[in-house]
Amino acid sequence: MKVLLLNGSSHSQGTTMAALQEMVEVFSCEGVECEIFxxxxxxxxxCLQCGACARLGRCVIEDDGVNMFVEKARSADAFVFASPVYYAHPSGRILSFLDRAFFSDKGYEAFRFKPAASVVVARRGGCSATFDALNKYFGIAQMPVVSATYWNSVHGSVASDAPKDEEGMQTVRNLARNMVWMMRCLEAGRKAGIALPETERGVVTNFVR
Ligand SMILES: Cc1cc2nc3c(=O)[nH]c(=O)nc-3n(C[C@H](O)[C@H](O)[C@H](O)COP(=O)(O)O)c2cc1C
Incomplete structure (x- = not known):
């Protein structure tokens, strides 16, 4: 079993990374493989909304890791999308990244029916609005959402602040444990022969007449 964690910050060793590392420690203790992207x-x-992905099966923009992430997602079993709060919303970086990842992966094949959670970090405010925005990807792609003991947020301006938010770190540790539990339940279900549900397609109403 493998968890793919996406860090939506430009800081590779910032506060978002500190929150993700706290989860990685739990995954490692539980013997679950993980990778931070x-x-x-x-x-x-x-997203250019150019439509090329419908033809190519991947995003036409090749140089920023989105296609590589979707390829890794195909073999992952669960996801964590993590972002710093910028003006009470996720970083523009992670929104552009995930818009293209999800829009180019037709039918959300790399993501659907795989458990997921979002994690946000902020100096002070805007966490729950940011959390809500990231959770929208899960809702449209049939992804079971893993919850914890609070809305997954860790406070800090810089990475060294994160451990001081003891409840925030406790929340993401609980989140990681709950994710492992859900992955194991799904795996047990698969082994017991429980098939994935059918998905109806074909009705698309744009509300433009
Ligand atoms: C453009 C910008 C906007 C920000 N907006 C907020 C905000 O609305 N609320 C807040 O608490 N912190 C805000 N911050 C602070 C960051 O969320 C905080 O420093 C965070 O720890 C950065 O995480 P990172 O080190 O992983 O990039 C903002 C930072 C930047 C650069």
Whole structure:
């Protein structure tokens, strides 16, 4: 079993990373493989809505890791999407990244029916709005959402602040344990022969007449 964690900060060793590392320690103790994927500090383009992904099966923009992330997602069993709070919303970087990852992966094949959770970090405010925005990806892609003992947030301006938010760190540790539990339940269900549900397609109403 493998968890793929996305760090939506440009800081590879910032507060978001500190929260993710807290989860990685739990995953390691539980014997669950994990990988942190960095959105990085280079520019991440927004979706062009050019339609090329329908033809190519991948995003036409090749140079910022989105396609590599989707390829890794195909063999992952669960996801954590983590972002710093910027003006009470996720980083533009992670939104552009995830918009293109989800829009280019038709049918959300790499993501659907796999457990997921979002984690946010902030100096002070805007955590729950940021958390809500990231959770929207799970809702449209049939992904079971893993919860914890609070809305997953850790406070800090810089990485060294994170351990001082003891409840925040406790929350993400609980989140990691709950994610492992859900992954094991799903695995047990698969082994017991419980098939994935059918998905109806074909009705698309755009509310434009
Ligand atoms: C453009 C920008 C906007 C920010 N907006 C907020 C905010 O709305 N609320 C808040 O508490 N912190 C805000 N911050 C602070 C970051 O969320 C905080 O420093 C966080 O720890 C950065 O995480 P990182 O080190 O993983 O990048 C903002 C930072 C930047 C650069």
């Amino acid at each position: 960095q959105c990085g500090a280079k520019a991440v383009a927004d």
